Amino acid sequence: MVRASIFAVLATVSTVFAASGQNCSLTQLCPSDTPCCSQYGQCGVGAYCLGGCDPRMSFGLDSCVAAPVCESKTYDFKNLDRVTSNTKYLGDSSETDWVSDGDPQIYNDNLLLTMAPDSVGTLLASSTYMWYGNVKATFKTSRGQGVVTAFILLSDVKDEIDYEFIGVDLDVAQTNYYFQGIPTYSHGANISLSDTFNNYHTYEIDWTPDQITWKVNDEIGRTLKRADTWNATTNQWMYPQTPARVQLSLWPGGLASNGQGTIDWAGGLVDWNAADIKNNGYYYATFQSVTVDCFNATSAPGTNDETSYTYNSVAGTNDTVVDGKNSTIIKSLIGTGTDPDAGASSASGSSSSAPSATAETVPGRSGGESSGSDNHAGDSGSSSQTASTATIATDASGSTSTGSSDGQFSQGGSGSSSSSSSSSSKSGAEKLGASQEKVLKGSVFAGIIAVVAMMAL
Incomplete structure (x- = not known):
C-alpha cells in the first residue's frame, strides 16, 4: 500500500480558500469582481467558474464557464496521467478525464481515494458532463466510523443522484436523489449487499428523462419514475434533469466541526488512530473502473451534439x-x-x-457533506432506514402524479424554484459554504495548504 507523504497531503488535499470569501445563494448572488458561485457556495474566479459553478447564484448566467458535453468512455485507472489537480485544470476535457481535490493514488492498477489525518479526503470529478445516460463504477468502499464513500451524479444546479456508503455499515448502499438540492420529502432508500470494503461491487445508475434505476451487480435495487415526482405546489417535476458530473469521493462525515446530524448519520466521529491509519497512513476506497454511456438523444433534452452545455435561464431546468x-x-x-x-x-x-487582490481562484472543502447536496444537518440518522434485498419501491412523495410521459421529458413550468431560498430547503452543498470558513479559518494546517497551493500555481 502506498503511504501518503506529508508533502503530498499539504500540496493537494485542499487549496486556496477564501476565509473571508463571500457566500452565495439564490437570494445573494456573487459580485462582479468574484462572479462565480462554486459548488460549495462561495464566490471566486478561476476554478470557481469551472465544474460545479452554479449559474443561478453567480453574478450572471454567463459567469460560469461552459461545461464540456458528455463523452462515452471507460476509465481504467492504471495511472494518474489524465487526472489533473483543481489547482491546474483550466477546462480542457480533451487533455483531462478527472479533476482532483485531495490525494489520489494508484495501487495495483486501481485508483485509491485517500483520507489522511488532518485532511478532508479526496474528490474526483469527471471533466465532462452527462445529460442523462448510464454510468457504472466498480469499487470497494472505505471503512470506519465517520468515514463516507460516495459515487454520485451532481449537476451545477445541484440535481443529484447518488450512492453513499457509511464505513460502519458495510452491508448497505444508501441511494438518494435531489432536484436542485431541495429535500422536499424523504428520497432515500437502501440496498443490501455483501461486505463493501472487502468485495468489489459494480454500482450502476441508469438515468433517462422518465426514470432512474439503481443497480448493483446488474440487479435492480431501486427504481424512481419521474411521473411520481410532480410537485403541485411549485408546478414542477422534482426530478434530476440537468447535465451532471460523475463524482467519486471519500470524505469525513464524522468531522468534529460538522453538524451533529451529519456526524450521527456517518456513524460517529472519525477515529484517526484506526488500523487503516496506522498501517497505511490514510483511510482509502479502491476504484477499479468507471464507464459512462451518454444518452445520445437526437433532440434536446439529452443531446451531446456540440461542445458545451450552458443555461439560458435561472430556472435551471x-x-x-x-x-x-x-x-x-x-x-x-x-x-x-x-x-x-x-x-x-x-x-x-x-x-x-x-487579478483582484482578494479574488479566490480554487474552492476549498471542509469535509462536511462534500460528496454532494445531501442534507443530513437535521437527520435523526438516515442510516437506520430499513433495507431490502429486493427491489426498493419508489418513494412515496405525497404529491400528485400527472401520469405517463410523452417521450422526451422537458421540465417547463413556472420555474418557481429559483425563488426558493428558505433554510429548510437549502441543499447540503449550499450549507457547506457556511461551514468552510469556520473549519479552515481556525486550522493552521489549512493555512499551510493554502500557501503551498499558491506556490504551486
Missing part, C-alpha cells in the same frame, strides 16, 4: 440547458466565463487582466 459551441477553457486561474482570457500572457509578457 432541462428546457433551459443549451447544447452549444461555447468554449469550456479559461487561460488562467483568474479567468471567468465572461473573461476567459484574463491572465493570459501577451506578446510583451504582460497579462491581459490583473
Whole structure:
C-alpha cells in the first residue's frame, strides 16, 4: 500500500480558500469582481467558474464557464496521467478525464481515494458532463466510523443522484436523489449487499428523462419514475434533469466541526488512530473502473451534439440547458466565463487582466457533506432506514402524479424554484459554504495548504 507523504497531503488535499470569501445563494448572488458561485457556495474566479459553478447564484448566467458535453468512455485507472489537480485544470476535457481535490493514488492498477489525518479526503470529478445516460463504477468502499464513500451524479444546479456508503455499515448502499438540492420529502432508500470494503461491487445508475434505476451487480435495487415526482405546489417535476458530473469521493462525515446530524448519520466521529491509519497512513476506497454511456438523444433534452452545455435561464431546468459551441477553457486561474482570457500572457509578457487582490481562484472543502447536496444537518440518522434485498419501491412523495410521459421529458413550468431560498430547503452543498470558513479559518494546517497551493500555481 502506498503511504501518503506529508508533502503530498499539504500540496493537494485542499487549496486556496477564501476565509473571508463571500457566500452565495439564490437570494445573494456573487459580485462582479468574484462572479462565480462554486459548488460549495462561495464566490471566486478561476476554478470557481469551472465544474460545479452554479449559474443561478453567480453574478450572471454567463459567469460560469461552459461545461464540456458528455463523452462515452471507460476509465481504467492504471495511472494518474489524465487526472489533473483543481489547482491546474483550466477546462480542457480533451487533455483531462478527472479533476482532483485531495490525494489520489494508484495501487495495483486501481485508483485509491485517500483520507489522511488532518485532511478532508479526496474528490474526483469527471471533466465532462452527462445529460442523462448510464454510468457504472466498480469499487470497494472505505471503512470506519465517520468515514463516507460516495459515487454520485451532481449537476451545477445541484440535481443529484447518488450512492453513499457509511464505513460502519458495510452491508448497505444508501441511494438518494435531489432536484436542485431541495429535500422536499424523504428520497432515500437502501440496498443490501455483501461486505463493501472487502468485495468489489459494480454500482450502476441508469438515468433517462422518465426514470432512474439503481443497480448493483446488474440487479435492480431501486427504481424512481419521474411521473411520481410532480410537485403541485411549485408546478414542477422534482426530478434530476440537468447535465451532471460523475463524482467519486471519500470524505469525513464524522468531522468534529460538522453538524451533529451529519456526524450521527456517518456513524460517529472519525477515529484517526484506526488500523487503516496506522498501517497505511490514510483511510482509502479502491476504484477499479468507471464507464459512462451518454444518452445520445437526437433532440434536446439529452443531446451531446456540440461542445458545451450552458443555461439560458435561472430556472435551471432541462428546457433551459443549451447544447452549444461555447468554449469550456479559461487561460488562467483568474479567468471567468465572461473573461476567459484574463491572465493570459501577451506578446510583451504582460497579462491581459490583473487579478483582484482578494479574488479566490480554487474552492476549498471542509469535509462536511462534500460528496454532494445531501442534507443530513437535521437527520435523526438516515442510516437506520430499513433495507431490502429486493427491489426498493419508489418513494412515496405525497404529491400528485400527472401520469405517463410523452417521450422526451422537458421540465417547463413556472420555474418557481429559483425563488426558493428558505433554510429548510437549502441543499447540503449550499450549507457547506457556511461551514468552510469556520473549519479552515481556525486550522493552521489549512493555512499551510493554502500557501503551498499558491506556490504551486
